[in-house]
Amino acid sequence: MSDVTTASQHSDSAEGIPAFGASSGCPDGCPEYGGISRRGVLRGMVAAGAVTTMFGRTFTQTSFAATRPSAHTLVVLSLRGAADGLSLVVPHGDPAYYQARPRIAVPSAALLAKDGFFGLHPALAPLLPLWKAGKMAAVHATGLPVPNRSHFAAMEAVEDADPGSSARVGWINRVIGADSYTNPLQAIGMGMSSPITALYGPQRTVTTSGIDAMVINGSDDAGRTRSLNTLWSGATGILGKGGRAALTAVRDFRPVHSVRETPANGAVYPDSHLGQALAHSARTIRADIGADVIAVDHDGDWDMHQGVGTLDSGKMRLSAKDLAEALTAFFVDLGTLGDKVTVVTLSEFGRRVRENANQGLDHGHGNVMFVLGGGVKGGYRGRWPGLGTGADDDLAVTTDYRSVLAEVVTRRLGVSAATAFPRFAPQAVGVML
Amino acid sequence: MVTATTIVPIASVLDARSLLVINRFTGGWTPALGAEVKRAGGIDRWFARQLTPSLISDTFYNGSAGWWRSNTATPAELRSRAERGIEPLWVAVANYERWSLVRRMHSARQVQETMAAFWEHHFHVPGGADAVGSFRPSYGRTIRRLALGRFDTLLQAVTTHPAMGIHLSNAVSTKKSPNENLGRELLELHTVGRASGYTEDDVKSSARILTGYRVDLWNTWKVWYDTDAHWTGPVQVLGFKHANTSPDGRAVVAAYLKYLAHHPATARRIARKLAVHFVSDHPSNALVEHLARVYLANGTAIAPVLKALVASSEFRGSGGRKVRTPEEDLIATYRALGARVLAPRSDGSAANAVLWQCDQLGGRPFAWPRPDGRPDTAEAWSSVSRMLNSFNVHRTLAAGWYPGKDVRYRTPASWLPGRSVRFDRLVNHLSRKILGRPSTALLLQAARQATGCRDGTIITASHPLVQWQMHKLLTVFLDSPTHFRR
Numbered sequence: 001m002s003d004v005t006t007a008s009q010h011s012d013s014a015e016g017i018p019a020f021g022a023s024s025g026c027p028d029g030c031p032e033y034g035g036i037s038r039r040g041v042l043r044g045m046v047a048a049g050a051v052t053t054m055f056g057r058t059f060t061q062t063s064f065a066a067t068r069p070s071a072h073t074l075v076v077l078s079l080r081g082a083a084d085g086l087s088l089v090v091p092h093g094d095p096a097y098y099q100a101r102p103r104i105a106v107p108s109a110a111l112l113a114k115d116g117f118f119g120l121h122p123a124l125a126p127l128l129p130l131w132k133a134g135k136m137a138a139v140h141a142t143g144l145p146v147p148n149r150s151h152f153a154a155m156e157a158v159e160d161a162d163p164g165s166s167a168r169v170g171w172i173n174r175v176i177g178a179d180s181y182t183n184p185l186q187a188i189g190m191g192m193s194s195p196i197t198a199l200y201g202p203q204r205t206v207t208t209s210g211i212d213a214m215v216i217n218g219s220d221d222a223g224r225t226r227s228l229n230t231l232w233s234g235a236t237g238i239l240g241k242g243g244r245a246a247l248t249a250v251r252d253f254r255p256v257h258s259v260r261e262t263p264a265n266g267a268v269y270p271d272s273h274l275g276q277a278l279a280h281s282a283r284t285i286r287a288d289i290g291a292d293v294i295a296v297d298h299d300g301d302w303d304m305h306q307g308v309g310t311l312d313s314g315k316m317r318l319s320a321k322d323l324a325e326a327l328t329a330f331f332v333d334l335g336t337l338g339d340k341v342t343v344v345t346l347s348e349f350g351r352r353v354r355e356n357a358n359q360g361l362d363h364g365h366g367n368v369m370f371v372l373g374g375g376v377k378g379g380y381r382g383r384w385p386g387l388g389t390g391a392d393d394d395l396a397v398t399t400d401y402r403s404v405l406a407e408v409v410t411r412r413l414g415v416s417a418a419t420a421f422p423r424f425a426p427q428a429v430g431v432m433l
Numbered sequence: 434m435v436t437a438t439t440i441v442p443i444a445s446v447l448d449a450r451s452l453l454v455i456n457r458f459t460g461g462w463t464p465a466l467g468a469e470v471k472r473a474g475g476i477d478r479w480f481a482r483q484l485t486p487s488l489i490s491d492t493f494y495n496g497s498a499g500w501w502r503s504n505t506a507t508p509a510e511l512r513s514r515a516e517r518g519i520e521p522l523w524v525a526v527a528n529y530e531r532w533s534l535v536r537r538m539h540s541a542r543q544v545q546e547t548m549a550a551f552w553e554h555h556f557h558v559p560g561g562a563d564a565v566g567s568f569r570p571s572y573g574r575t576i577r578r579l580a581l582g583r584f585d586t587l588l589q590a591v592t593t594h595p596a597m598g599i600h601l602s603n604a605v606s607t608k609k610s611p612n613e614n615l616g617r618e619l620l621e622l623h624t625v626g627r628a629s630g631y632t633e634d635d636v637k638s639s640a641r642i643l644t645g646y647r648v649d650l651w652n653t654w655k656v657w658y659d660t661d662a663h664w665t666g667p668v669q670v671l672g673f674k675h676a677n678t679s680p681d682g683r684a685v686v687a688a689y690l691k692y693l694a695h696h697p698a699t700a701r702r703i704a705r706k707l708a709v710h711f712v713s714d715h716p717s718n719a720l721v722e723h724l725a726r727v728y729l730a731n732g733t734a735i736a737p738v739l740k741a742l743v744a745s746s747e748f749r750g751s752g753g754r755k756v757r758t759p760e761e762d763l764i765a766t767y768r769a770l771g772a773r774v775l776a777p778r779s780d781g782s783a784a785n786a787v788l789w790q791c792d793q794l795g796g797r798p799f800a801w802p803r804p805d806g807r808p809d810t811a812e813a814w815s816s817v818s819r820m821l822n823s824f825n826v827h828r829t830l831a832a833g834w835y836p837g838k839d840v841r842y843r844t845p846a847s848w849l850p851g852r853s854v855r856f857d858r859l860v861n862h863l864s865r866k867i868l869g870r871p872s873t874a875l876l877l878q879a880a881r882q883a884t885g886c887r888d889g890t891i892i893t894a895s896h897p898l899v900q901w902q903m904h905k906l907l908t909v910f911l912d913s914p915t916h917f918r919r
Contacts (some may be wrong), residue, residue, distance in 0.1 A: 084478070151804070151805070194808055194816055207816035214821065216817070227880070227912075228879075230878050231876075231912055231914065237811060239917055242817065243917075244912065246818075246824075305613070306602050357610030
């Protein structure tokens with residue numbers, strides 16, 4: 001067992017305590033954390049006490065600070081595979097869109113929530129109540145400042161979001177590192193087996209395939225817990241940290257298991273991976289275990305090199321429908337709790353303006369980002385660059401995706417843009433109230 | 434009371450380097466494998482033999498192929514079975530994944546199976562997509578057959594295989610509008626990588642070269658080379674140039690793929706990927722350069738690269754540096770427990786259930802949703818749910834609770850080295866059996882905590898530990914950081 005590891009864990013738990021105070025890391029008074037109730041602080045202390053009893057001597061070796069409530073939760077939803085933003089939020093007022101897509105363009109007459117220029121894909125219909133309530137925004141022509149047509153390099157760049165640094169630290173990790181709270185449940189990758197790049201970094205985080213996975217079978221036998229603590233308390237490297245984070249997280253995650261599985265308010269999630277991930281996210285938020293950021297992936301068949309299709313066939317209507325139904329169920333399920341929650345969607349890049357021979361779309365550049373829920377100023381946002389119809393024409397990026405994220409994390413999590421996105425000067429997008 | 438009769442001989446182990454080669458290049462240590470290495474005359478001779486799979490019996494592969502009809506059927510037969518309602522394609526694909534797992538558990542050709550899995554992840558084609566389904570088992574068999582041959586041969590076979598063509602849209606690409614999907618990933622993922630500096634024009638040329646390999650999707654499913662679909666005219670990708678005047682572009686494709694396979698950037702990329710899988714998450718540039726030179730000097734032959742890797746001092750010093758992926762953990766756990774998967778007779782049979790276990794643990798073998806293949810680093814596989822899922826599966830298997838059908842577990846008493854043994858000596862014996870190395874003070878402490886036994890407790894077949902709680906003790910070794918690494 002390494003003394004060094006043990007010592008640093010002591011400091012983990014010691015540093016955790018000031019996070020309960022209103023003044024930590026927020027000179028401007030940071031309303032999110034200032035509002036934490038005394039009950040929350042007490043609850044955290046009771047939990048810590050229970051842990052001391054349960055884990056005995058190993059408490060100081062393996063524990064983090066107990067959880068505290070979150071004032072706001074940011075849900076980062078990644079549409080993997082590069083979704084076609086021009087199909088999701090259609091620029092019907094740009095004639096080039098229809099010229100470039102003779103077979104797969106969404107007819108103007110079919111669009112929803114139309115204004116003079118944009119309209120939503122009909123498969124997004126379930127989201128209309130949120131849209132009409134002014135709780136959903138679409139920011140068009142967003143993305144990386146320079147085109148990157150590799151899925152993997154683009155995801156890496158989007159999620160690292162710090163081109164000036166070679167350190168592999170994701171932007172979500174920087175966001176949760178802004179305060180002195182160190183519980184790994186502060187950021188959760190939900191519905192995934194391995195962490196996404198945005199979560200990577202020095203702050204410990206939790207990635208889980210779902211709520212059901214957050215248990216240790218047989219831990220009613222105290223010997224099992226004790227022996228696991230012995231095995232992992234001094235384990236080295238990333239694996240050792242993972243083992244200790246697991247033993248801590250499973251303890252602090254317990255309130256989530258008590259939240260009933262049936263969604264509230266009659267919400268019905270689609271029977272899809274995304275539906276499940278968001279249902280589990282809602283339960284987690286309801287349990288109030290201090291998850292400031294939840295990351296969810298939508299591996300929704302978005303890489304549509306072929307078969308984007310029409311309103312009656314093909315892939316786009318199905319992927320868009322799954323996305324809309326899952327997000328709608330999520331906010332219905334959350335009810336008034338939804339005011340605490342803001343969802344932002346990202347995709348690594350957008351797709352070419354012109355359709356290819358297979359009713360598909362090859363890799364492009366600009367895309368749309370959706371922002372939904374608490375604190376959002378609804379409607380269409382962004383500056384339209386105009387489309388071309390050449391084989392290689394992209395939707396140009398007029399809004400760096402970090403400007404959108406910066407606005408959300410600043411307003412909702414009280415984390416400065418400089419912390420989340422170093423060396424980047426965000427533009428005002430106007431997507432948050 | 435400790436008496437002389439409790440001093441029973443305990444299991445033997447190999448030296449550290451031999452154990453390292455075994456843990457990196459097989460499904461995991463077993464005492465039987467240790468004996469096999471000794472019989473072969475040492476680890477280097479054993480490894481050289483494994484690199485020539487024709488010397489080794491393929492009984493398990495051939496026998497287990499018949500466990501599922503779909504693993505020996507042609508693509509046309511698979512589609513016909515699906516159409517007649519006998520077996521949906523997704524089940525055929527699931528059966529292929531099951532087969533890939535049990536092969537890695539029990540095949541005598543352990544290194545070939547390890548490399549087959551390595552290349553199946555490198556040339557990743559998820560089986561889930563309907564259109565790929567009927568071609569996926571054939572794709573996997575092709576890769577396994579070529580897994581220890583030459584990379585240029587392998588590249589040719591996978592790039593022109595209908596499963597790859599369908600997955601990355603080349604099967605529907607035309608000269609009028611070449612689809613860029615495969616042309617790009619061939620460069621970025623399969624060969625030279627982005628560091629080679631190819632441009633978007635290179636991607637376009639790459640896509641044009643590949644046009645012509647068609648599949649008549651959702652219709653006749655004919656697989657053919659379509660001279661009407663091949664883009665003609667001069668092409669250039671990096672240093673490769675061709676006039677490409679013939680409507681039959683297959684010779685151009687062969688020349689292009691050979692160029693890519695022998696490109697120094699491909700050599701470095703493959704060398705690095707092998708080093709990341711078999712040495713450490715962050716191999717030195719010196720090792721990568723060395724392996725790349727061996728790769729090129731041997732005409733892209735794979736076995737010499739693996740020999741050079743194993744001979745390197747960096748490999749020798751890399752013990753404990755690799756974290757097992759969930760599927761590697763599952764395979765190693767079956768092996769460590771001496772659990773034998775038998776021919777399946779029902780859905781609940783171990784050979785079928787193992788796929789759901791793998792899914793629960795972190796994902797089915799070839800279900801990674803993106804073309805880059807599943808990650809292979811400690812950062813990716815030390816997540817909270819991975820750790821918890823592993824703890825849970827270890828315990829379930831150690832107790833023999835699930836799966837319960839058509840699998841042979843060891844009896845608790847069979848783990849005892851003799852009629853009666855001190856607890857601390859039993860722990861040492863089990864550590865050698867399960868982990869291939871002597872016990873440590875930490876393991877012994879964890880074992881005491883898990884079981885309530887003391888070092889001097891005398892364990893016999895009638896002791897409550899053996900009667901009721903052996904799984905608690907076995908789980909300690911499986912849950913230890915050592916078993917999470919390879």
